[in-house]
Amino acid sequence: MTLREIVAAGKTNIKVGPWKAGKIPRADFPLAKSAYRLxxxxxxxxxxxxxxxxxxxxxxxxxxxxxxxxxxxxxxxxTALRVLCSYQFHEGEPGWHCHAACGAxxxxxxxxxxxxxxxxxxxxxxxxxxxxxxxxxDQRAIQAALKRYQIEEKGPLL
Numbered sequence: 001m002t003l004r005e006i007v008a009a010g011k012t013n014i015k016v017g018p019w020k021a022g023k024i025p026r027a028d029f030p031l032a033k034s035a036y037r038l039x040x041x042x043x044x045x046x047x048x049x050x051x052x053x054x055x056x057x058x059x060x061x062x063x064x065x066x067x068x069x070x071x072x073x074x075x076x077x078x079t080a081l082r083v084l085c086s087y088q089f090h091e092g093e094p095g096w097h098c099h100a101a102c103g104a105x106x107x108x109x110x111x112x113x114x115x116x117x118x119x120x121x122x123x124x125x126x127x128x129x130x131x132x133x134x135x136x137x138d139q140r141a142i143q144a145a146l147k148r149y150q151i152e153e154k155g156p157l158l
Contacts, residue, residue: 001052001105003084006075007150009051014151017046019138029059029072030080031111041065043138049151057081058149062141067091067133071145072113080110087148095131097122 017028021043024036028046038044038061047058055076062069070088074081085100098121101108108117135141146152 002103003073003101003105006051006054006056006073006084006105011049011051011151011153014049014153015047016142017048019043019045024059024061029057029074031074031083031113042068043141045138045142047142047145047151058145058151060141060145062135062138064136069133069135069141069144071148073149075105077110082108082110083113084108085149086113087145089133089135094124097124 022040023038024044024046026036029036036059042061042063044059044061047060049056049058057074057076059070059072059074061072068088068090070086070090072083073085073087074083082105083101084105085098087096087098089096099114099118100121101117102119103117109115135144
């Protein structure tokens with residue numbers, strides 16, 4: 001299974017958690033051996049859902065004042081997570097981009113954000129289609145993650 005197949009798949013059991021500030025506890029988003037450290041100016045929430053026989057989490061991280069946004073998609077593997085993609089915007093970069101795992105999900109290591117299996121799309125020196133931040137509220141931050149990873153329950157056709 002690949003990231004592309006997961007994004008295209010139907011999602012169920014979608015839950016959007018409350019917004020919190022500061023570091024993300026390992027219990028909420030288990031990466032490596034400790035919490036995902038953020039300053040108190042950063043707000044975050046966790047979106048969870050099921051798809052293609054797995055359980056997924058998306059950490060939405062937002063700081064309006066610093067024009068910083070990140071939506072980290074990961075799949076549960078036991079008590080750990082395998083990071084699939086990080087969709088992000090931050091000043092100093094040419095625009096919106098992803099750091100995505102391009103191979104089979106089963107081959108990814110647990111709890112590691114970056115490694116040789118991750119590719120930046122588009123490449124840093126290539127043109128970027130979207131350059132404006134446009135995230136001005138918690139609700140828009142959640143909507144951006146839901147849209148990027150196609151997190152919506154598929155209903156029957158009428």
